[in-house]
Amino acid sequence: MEEIDRRIVTLLAADGRMSFTDLAKETGLSVSAVHQRVRRLEKRGVIRGYSALIDHDAIGLPLTAFVSIKPIDPSAADDAPDRLLHLTAVEACHSVAGDESYILKVRVESPIALEHLLQQIRAAANVSTRTTIVLSTPFEHRTPDLGTGPG
Amino acid sequence: MEEIDRRIVTLLAADGRMSFTDLAKETGLSVSAVHQRVRRLEKRGVIRGYSALIDHDAIGLPLTAFVSIKPIDPSAADDAPDRLLHLTAVEACHSVAGDESYILKVRVESPIALEHLLQQIRAAANVSTRTTIVLSTPFEHRTPDLGTGPG
DNA sequence: GATGAAACTCCATGACT
C-alpha cells in the first residue's frame, strides 16, 4: 500500500466520519480521486467498515472482562468461535498461543450477568473459563501510527 | 437512555457512516430530530467518536498480542498508562484485577518488532511482561445488542 | 489514476408547534 492510501486509512481510523472534502484537503488530491481510493480500500477489505465508538458505561454495560477458555475435551472439534457467536456479550474472540485456546472480550451489565454469561460460554463451547475483570480502561481503540511505511 | 437513542447507538456502532437520512428512516423520526439526538449523544459522551475498522494484515501490522504487565517495584507510583502512551503500537490498556496490573493489546509488524516493543514497555514502565500471541481473530469489534433496555 | 463539472443527496440551522 502506498503513502496516500496509508494517510487516508490513518485519517479515517481517527475520524471515521471525515468527509471526502476534508480527506481531499488533507491529502492534496481532488475529491473524486479520494473518493475512488476510499472505495477501493473498502473493496479490498483494507477498510472493513466504520463504527461509532461507544461509552459502555453509558449504555448499561459497565463491566468488561477477558475470558480465557480451554476445551474440556481436547480431542473435540474446535469450533468454539461458531458456538459463541450467538452470545452478543462476546465482543471479540482471539485464538491464541499458550495454555488456553481463545481469549474472549466480554461486556456485561453486572457481576450477576457475568456469572450467567460464563455459564453460557462453558455450556455452549464445552470449555473451562478463566476470567480477568477489567477495573478501568486508561485507553482503547488507539489509531495505529502508519508512519511513512515499511522501509 | 431511552429506546430511540439506544437504536441510534446500535445503528451507528454497526455502521459509523450511516447518514442521518437513513437513521431517520430506521427510527421513524425526522432527519433533524435524529440529527439533534446524535449531537446530544456525542456531547454527552455516549458516542465517543467514529472510526474506520482496519485490516491490520493489510497495513503491515499482522502480529497482535496481549501483554500483561506487573510492576517490578510494587511501591512505585502506578503511572504505567501514562508511560506507555507514546508507544503507538499499544492500542489499548486495561487496568485489571488479578496477579497482574494491566493488560495491553499491541499490534506490530513482526516477531522482532514485538521483541523490541516488549523491551520498550519494560523500560518505560518498569514492569515485567507476560505475552500471549494472537494466532487469528475469528471475530472482533462486534456491536453490543442493546435490546430493549434494562428491565 | 487523476481531474473538474454537473446532478443529486444530505447536512445543518432556524422558525414554529
Next chain:
DNA sequence: AGTCATGGAGTTTCATC
C-alpha cells in the same frame, strides 16, 4: 423534543486527460 423548509455542503458519476 418534534416537524418542516431551505440554503449550503458533501457525494457520486462521468467525460476527459
